[in-house]
Amino acid sequence: MKGAGIDSSQARITADRVGKWFGEVIAVNNCTLSVGTGVVGLLGANGAGKSTLFKMLAGLIEPSHGTVRVFGRRLRQDVGWYRQVGFCPESDALPDWMTGREFLALMLRLMGYEKSEINRRVGYWLERFELEDAAGRRLGGYSKGMRQKLKLAQAMAHDPAVIFLDEPLNGMDPVSRKQSIDLVRELGQQGRTVLVSSHILPEVESMTSEIILMDRGRVLAEGAVAEIRDKIPEHPTTVALVSAAPRALAGFLIGREHVVGVQVDQENRVVVSTDHAVAFYRALPGWLLGNGLVVDEIVTLDDSLEAVFQYLTER
Amino acid sequence: MPVYERGYTHWQPSGRRASPAWLVIARRGVTEPLKRRWLFLLILASWVPAIIKGGFVYAKLKAGNMVDLLGGSWTSIDPEGFLRFLEGQRFFVFVLLAITGAGLISTDRRENGMSLYFSRPLGLLDYIGGKAMTIVGFYCLVTLLPVCLLCLFAYLIAPDATGMDLLLMTPLRTLAYCLLAGASTSLVLLAFSSLGTRSVFVMVWWTVLVQGTETIGGIAEGLGRGGLQAMNFMGQYHNAGSLLFGAPPRLEVSPWLSLALVLGWTVLALWVLRRQIRPVEVVS
Numbered sequence: 001m002k003g004a005g006i007d008s009s010q011a012r013i014t015a016d017r018v019g020k021w022f023g024e025v026i027a028v029n030n031c032t033l034s035v036g037t038g039v040v041g042l043l044g045a046n047g048a049g050k051s052t053l054f055k056m057l058a059g060l061i062e063p064s065h066g067t068v069r070v071f072g073r074r075l076r077q078d079v080g081w082y083r084q085v086g087f088c089p090e091s092d093a094l095p096d097w098m099t100g101r102e103f104l105a106l107m108l109r110l111m112g113y114e115k116s117e118i119n120r121r122v123g124y125w126l127e128r129f130e131l132e133d134a135a136g137r138r139l140g141g142y143s144k145g146m147r148q149k150l151k152l153a154q155a156m157a158h159d160p161a162v163i164f165l166d167e168p169l170n171g172m173d174p175v176s177r178k179q180s181i182d183l184v185r186e187l188g189q190q191g192r193t194v195l196v197s198s199h200i201l202p203e204v205e206s207m208t209s210e211i212i213l214m215d216r217g218r219v220l221a222e223g224a225v226a227e228i229r230d231k232i233p234e235h236p237t238t239v240a241l242v243s244a245a246p247r248a249l250a251g252f253l254i255g256r257e258h259v260v261g262v263q264v265d266q267e268n269r270v271v272v273s274t275d276h277a278v279a280f281y282r283a284l285p286g287w288l289l290g291n292g293l294v295v296d297e298i299v300t301l302d303d304s305l306e307a308v309f310q311y312l313t314e315r
Numbered sequence: 316m317p318v319y320e321r322g323y324t325h326w327q328p329s330g331r332r333a334s335p336a337w338l339v340i341a342r343r344g345v346t347e348p349l350k351r352r353w354l355f356l357l358i359l360a361s362w363v364p365a366i367i368k369g370g371f372v373y374a375k376l377k378a379g380n381m382v383d384l385l386g387g388s389w390t391s392i393d394p395e396g397f398l399r400f401l402e403g404q405r406f407f408v409f410v411l412l413a414i415t416g417a418g419l420i421s422t423d424r425r426e427n428g429m430s431l432y433f434s435r436p437l438g439l440l441d442y443i444g445g446k447a448m449t450i451v452g453f454y455c456l457v458t459l460l461p462v463c464l465l466c467l468f469a470y471l472i473a474p475d476a477t478g479m480d481l482l483l484m485t486p487l488r489t490l491a492y493c494l495l496a497g498a499s500t501s502l503v504l505l506a507f508s509s510l511g512t513r514s515v516f517v518m519v520w521w522t523v524l525v526q527g528t529e530t531i532g533g534i535a536e537g538l539g540r541g542g543l544q545a546m547n548f549m550g551q552y553h554n555a556g557s558l559l560f561g562a563p564p565r566l567e568v569s570p571w572l573s574l575a576l577v578l579g580w581t582v583l584a585l586w587v588l589r590r591q592i593r594p595v596e597v598v599s
Contacts, residue, residue, distance in 0.1 A: 059594075060594035061595060079437060079438050081436075086434075087434035089430045089595075091427040093428055093431050096426070106343060109334065110435040154431070164434075
């Protein structure tokens with residue numbers, strides 16, 4: 001099954017009432033979640049606990065309580081399963097004294113590959129990230145974007161089924177950013193699980209609509225952005241309808257089921273507030289056809305990731 | 316049925332791997348410093364005493380015991396002579412290990428590299444084992460290897476005079492000694508390395524431990540306080556080694572006490588390593 005918040009028996013990554021304390025500070029508090037295939041964004045502001053949760057999911061930090069499983073296994077107790085896991089850390093983490101080729105080869109050797117296979121994979125991934133020309137140079141001379149690309153390459157080079165990417169686009173130029181976003185989406189479409197941690201909403205939005213939203217150490221919501229948006233009753237969804245007869249349309253919509261507010265904005269669009277966007281969209285065509293009304297364009301104004309994030313975190 | 320068991324059989328982990336993870340780490344740890352040419356010169360210099368001893372061995376086997384008068388027991392080809400030779404190598408052991416071992420963990424910590432290692436199919440034992448094998452490798456390069464070659468050399472010159480004891484038992488004794496001392500020393504050095512992120516500080520602490528305690532041991536001996544020689548870090552290995560080589564104790568401390576101290580340091584080092592090595596750095 002795809003996405004976040006799915007039935008845990010179908011999930012590749014599960015966390016069951018996971019918490020982490022650092023001394024007297026609680027970083028992650030009683031989080032339960034499940035992640036299936038595809039790309040899923042782990043979102044939260046700085047200090048929300050997403051980095052700690054992310055590292056716990058990757059088996060790099062032991063939870064204070066609760067259990068984390070990947071493929072139904074606890075990774076640190078069954079390290080062989082790391083062959084199916086790729087991890088791209090947020091921190092720089094590259095040895096300056098090694099060349100790009102040496103570094104990638106070492107990472108693959110630790111995965112257990114033989115020399116010929118290592119050479120093949122190193123060549124492929126250096127080319128994929130356009131690093132062939134710099135392959136023989138020491139990493140100390142790499143730009144931040146190049147180092148980031150190499151970190152991504154080492155996370156993907158062994159063909160893992162589950163990939164953890166912590167702030168993967170940090171320091172990349174726009175072209176590399178676009179290439180990396182396309183690659184992440186491609187990996188998700190191949191049936192891999194890609195968990196992307198980020199605090200940059202447009203970055204995540206460009207990769208996926210499936211999210212896990214964190215705030216103050218807790219998971220606030222998980223699933224598709226639109227579904228989550230529908231479950232926030234205190235902030236009705238706002239939809240703009242473009243019509244040649246906006247006032248007639250506005251008058252008709254007042255008092256309809258799931259419509260909690262109607263107004264005509266400065267651009268002569270009819271702006272409708274609905275407490276159930278899915279039901280509203282389902283009913284709208286029937287209303288329009290039955291009453292001879294025409295709508296040229298429908299735009300949902302606040303079901304973006306940013307709106308969901310703001311509403312749930314009250315920021 | 317869970318998704319991961321339904322159609323992704325090629326994503327099951329395969330049990331076979333080209334090299335064990337610890338061997339990959341150890342090989343990397345040995346080959347990387349050897350890229351520095353001056354390290355080769357240092358290793359060559361560490362072999363000079365062996366070449367000199369080889370000359371004495373040749374002369375002794377050709378000219379008889381008269382040669383012992385020249386070099387003392389250091390030149391002899393009995394077990395004690397080889398223990399003395401190993402003791403004489405302590406300066407090279409100290410320098411070579413400081414250069415090759417100080418940064419083994421501290422550099423990984425400084426570069427945040429732990430998360431990359433521990434997101435691979437390897438455990439703590441693989442990591443520590445690989446790093447320790449790097450140090451043991453260099454340790455054996457200046458101790459075990461010259462002794463084995465000297466024994467072989469002596470046997471080839473005069474098989475009748477030396478006998479199988481020299482060809483077989485002395486290398487075995489040396490092997491046991493080097494495994495014990497090399498493993499213990501490497502774990503202590505790694506424990507220091509895991510405590511910091513700068514190799515230079517690790518080197519300073521290593522110098523204090525080896526040279527500082529040897530100086531204290533020497534002063535204690537001069538003052539007639541033989542019991543304080545138990546503080547001499549490297550001295551305990553040689554003293555405990557006298558049990559293996561059947562030689563008189565090297566210090567005024569029981570070799571069994573030295574052995575207990577060596578084992579104590581090893582356990583302490585393992586405890587420190589267990590505490591310090593984490594997949595990610597946790598900033599409190």
